[in-house]
Amino acid sequence: MALATNDLNAFRMSLGQGIVMMFDAIFLTVITLSIMLSINVKLTLISLIPLPLVSIVATNFGKLIHKRFLKVQEVFAKLTDVVQENFSGIRVIKTFAQEANEYVKFNEQNREYLKANMNLVKVWGILFPLTELLAYLSFVILIAVGASYVVLNIISIGDFIAFNMYLGSLVWPMMAIGWVINVVQRGYASLERIENVLNQSIEIYDKNVDNVTSLDGDIIINNLNFQYESSKSPALKNINLHIRKGESLGIIGKTGSGKSTLVNLLIRLYNVQDGTIFINGHDINKIPISILRKKIGFVPQESFLFSKSVAENIALPLYETDDDKVIKYAKIAEVHEDIIGFNDGYKTIVGERGITLSGGQKQRISIARALIKEPEILIFDDCLSAVDAKTENRILKNLKEVMKGKTSIVISHRISAIKDCDNIIVLDEGRIVESGNHNQLIENDGLYKKIYLKQQIEEKLEEAE
Ligand SMILES: Nc1ncnc2c1ncn2[C@@H]1O[C@H](COP(=O)(O)OP(=O)(O)OP(=O)(O)O)[C@@H](O)[C@H]1O
Numbered sequence: 001m002a003l004a005t006n007d008l009n010a011f012r013m014s015l016g017q018g019i020v021m022m023f024d025a026i027f028l029t030v031i032t033l034s035i036m037l038s039i040n041v042k043l044t045l046i047s048l049i050p051l052p053l054v055s056i057v058a059t060n061f062g063k064l065i066h067k068r069f070l071k072v073q074e075v076f077a078k079l080t081d082v083v084q085e086n087f088s089g090i091r092v093i094k095t096f097a098q099e100a101n102e103y104v105k106f107n108e109q110n111r112e113y114l115k116a117n118m119n120l121v122k123v124w125g126i127l128f129p130l131t132e133l134l135a136y137l138s139f140v141i142l143i144a145v146g147a148s149y150v151v152l153n154i155i156s157i158g159d160f161i162a163f164n165m166y167l168g169s170l171v172w173p174m175m176a177i178g179w180v181i182n183v184v185q186r187g188y189a190s191l192e193r194i195e196n197v198l199n200q201s202i203e204i205y206d207k208n209v210d211n212v213t214s215l216d217g218d219i220i221i222n223n224l225n226f227q228y229e230s231s232k233s234p235a236l237k238n239i240n241l242h243i244r245k246g247e248s249l250g251i252i253g254k255t256g257s258g259k260s261t262l263v264n265l266l267i268r269l270y271n272v273q274d275g276t277i278f279i280n281g282h283d284i285n286k287i288p289i290s291i292l293r294k295k296i297g298f299v300p301q302e303s304f305l306f307s308k309s310v311a312e313n314i315a316l317p318l319y320e321t322d323d324d325k326v327i328k329y330a331k332i333a334e335v336h337e338d339i340i341g342f343n344d345g346y347k348t349i350v351g352e353r354g355i356t357l358s359g360g361q362k363q364r365i366s367i368a369r370a371l372i373k374e375p376e377i378l379i380f381d382d383c384l385s386a387v388d389a390k391t392e393n394r395i396l397k398n399l400k401e402v403m404k405g406k407t408s409i410v411i412s413h414r415i416s417a418i419k420d421c422d423n424i425i426v427l428d429e430g431r432i433v434e435s436g437n438h439n440q441l442i443e444n445d446g447l448y449k450k451i452y453l454k455q456q457i458e459e460k461l462e463e464a465e
Pocket residue numbers: 228229230231235253254255256257258259260261262301382
């Protein structure tokens with residue numbers, strides 16, 4: 001936020017105002033100096049004695065302004081973070097009665113901002129009068145030396161008066177140096193911050209890709225190991241899998257067992273080693289990222305809706321909102337009835353500027369959004385958690401129709417969501433510890449059966465309530 005507002009503005013000012021002022025000052029200085037030199041070279045040089053001092057001041061103060069303005073912008077960025085988090089987390093703050101604490105934190109950050117600004121203003125406050133003082137020092141020198149030159153008849157009184165006038169014209173450019181240093185150094189500091197972001201290296205990009213235009217959904221995973229850079233232990237260990245075109249795979253396992261990591265790798269949110277994941281016979285690293293992501297419909301664990309209408313949210317992957325398609329997929333995702341119940345139906349605005357949806361409604365809208373792409377591969381990352389069991393069953397039934405002949409991967413903590421999948425894997429600490437269909441896994445009498453029995457008891461208890 002700070003980069004897009006304050007920093008951009010500071011850089012704009014340095015390019016606009018700063019450069020105009022600089023050219024103005026340079027132009028005036030060059031013209032005035034050449035006229036002064038044509039009148040008397042010696043007197044010109046004498047009256048410009050303070051000029052080197054101006055350049056010393058300019059260099060030192062420039063560095064200081066640069067450093068202090070960087071600090072101001074950093075603190076401002078933190079301040080905007082605090083404000084933004086306070087607004088987006090306003091309910092959590094209120095529920096935990098943390099208003100007073102947050103007020104104190106905001107105040108502290110605000111004071112930091114004030115302090116950083118005051119530190120900058122102090123430099124600026126000295127710089128401006130100092131350049132002015134040096135400019136007027138030239139006048140003092142001129143009056144002392146110029147007057148003696150007149151008395152000694154070295155220059156005429158007319159030249160002396162003219163010199164005074166020309167030196168007067170030089171005062172502004174010398175003072176302008178202070179302004180220019182301030183504006184340009186601020187802009188330069190901001191540019192540094194903006195470039196810092198723009199120059200971040202892109203980690204996931206197309207490199208020596210094959211000419212792939214379609215993917216049919218046959219996925220092979222070979223000895224896949226994966227570790228996050230910031231993590232001490234691998235998130236996935238020695239994963240081997242074959243998901244055939246048109247098959248459905250269910251993934252279950254404790255939290256943190258690597259389920260999301262596995263599907264995140266399939267849409268290349270992270271890089272994997274060559275030779276570990278193949279889709280349609282192509283190494284995932286050789287598939288253009290745009291094709292890969294176009295062919296995969298992904299419903300993330302946390303649904304994110306934009307501050308747009310419901311229809312626009314569902315039609316996000318399309319170039320143009322197609323009302324028929326929007327309604328068709330909203331029905332499949334079992335959210336159509338909810339939507340027509342809103343005041344403006346599909347035109348209802350959601351998010352910050354509109355209505356607040358329930359967790360289950362958000363999840364179903366993001367399912368419709370993934371389906372509208374009509375992808376070859378569909379991935380559900382635990383996105384039915386906020387939907388009740390009956391609706392979940394209806395959605396899964398509808399999906400079976402839509403996904404006929406297409407590949408799907410369903411991650412869930414609930415057996416009910418994955419029990420009908422052609423193949424199910426159980427992940428534990430990054431390893432596949434069991435695999436097979438529902439019946440085989442029950443016969444196996446392992447972790448899957450344990451989870452199944454536990455969930456059955458929970459269901460019965462819920463029914464009894
Ligand atoms: N971006 C990341 N950086 C570092 N470690 C991560 C990151 N994302 C996940 N992890 C770690 O990797 C491991 C596997 O996480 P993952 O999200 O794949 O688990 P999961 O099985 O999907 O869990 P859940 O059921 O809670 O969603 C965890 O130990 C987690 O802390």
